[in-house]
Amino acid sequence: MNALYPVRILLFYVLLSISALVWCLISLVCAPFMSFRTRYRFVVRTWCRSAIWMASGILGLRYEVSGQENIPERPCVILAKHQSTWETFFLSAYFEPLTQVLKRELLFVPFFGWAIMLLRPIAIDRANPKAALRQVAKQGDERLRQGTWVLIFPEGTRTPVGQPARFSRSGAALAANAGLPVLPVAHNAGVFWPRTGWGKRPGTIRVVIGPAMYAQNEPGSRAIAELNQRAEDWVNAEVSRLESLASSGS
Template sequence: MSRPAPPTGGHPGSLIRGLLFHLGLVVTVLIWTMVSLPSFGLPLRWRYWWITRWCSIVAWMVRVIGGIRIEVNGLENRPAKPAVVLAKHQSAWETLNLLPWFYPQSWVLKRELLRIPLFGWGLARLDPIAIDRAAGREALRQVIDQGRQKLARGRWVVVFPEGTRVPPGERGRYQQGGALLACRAGAQVVPVAHNAGEHWPRRGLRMIPGVIRVEIGAPIDTTGRTPAEVNGLAEAWIESRMATISGGQAAGG
């Protein structure tokens, strides 16, 4: 199912911004990984705090180099107890920049990412839920078992139910793994919608100036509900908000 995609490529300076931004990503991840090596032997809480300071650097580059502002609505909807976050997946932005609002968090991600030199080393030290997508039911079991452990330790679990980045204006198939985890753990689900893909596209180098709008929905109680019901409620809320926030006017760059 798809909607007309908003224009994202014709803004003056977007390619120059993108080239500078991605160069900054490469340089800072190399530097930050090297300066973070001594923290690898520290307790998880300390090394997590230090390594994730890089996300703050990325957020600064998004704002200053990319010319992109962030607007967040619904912060009051966050439950006091860590929950399962089901978020729209359009960009690399949400893999790094949901952290200030859901801290500390564990991501469900592809195991192959941990094999990337330097970047993967640091990522592995953040104790993510790394799965083999080709493992089928075993991968789902890993999400449930590890996810319950993370929640019990006071960590948010961030899941992108579409599984892969979906271009703006399009809608992927929402998989039930995150909802199943929440139901098994007795945790709430927090749906998150955003239009980051309109400004930090999943492909190409352009960074499109403008506003990333983030909407945090009211928690979905899993008590007495099936994973399919919970997943459906989250999907319906996210996609209804996408129809509102998608295609906002971007500023020139």
């Protein structure tokens, strides 16, 4: 990393902010007249891909993906590790159309939040966890029936590198009750794009898409808990392996 890298980080954030504002304004005018799938491609996929492209070109944050053969034909529930903002950009561009569980406060952000509202998010109130679980179950099932991927970060928030957190069962419950699998996704983005601050580190982010996992018995608390634990164990083990590779320079 050279002495000019902080300048490149600043340039990246300036361009990212400008592009977000411009694209949100364009989307608010054009997107309401599009079908949901076309709207998703126009609003989300285009801008998220540009963010990933800028991160690669300006910051040297490249990526490699493995496990694509594990992606089922029918959209299901994605349970992904959450360490940074990068994976939100990446997953939103990689799977389409996609909705995600997010905190309701984001919808109140001028322009950005208004654009998000066009994309059928599952916006929950974290201060009311019981109501949030019911909302995820109801709206998540509706989205799955509409052929939309549902992205859930089961740890609930971005976690520091090397510090796994317990998975919420909401994603496993949603998948099991819908008769669909969960698709676990592991990565080491936090090594290069920390969860807090502006600091970045050039390198190759590795993303691994795991095997689709089904509940082994009829939906029930025990089957859901077992499915959730299986996904959590796989993600944590794979993330640990990827972080070790990054620290060793492999």
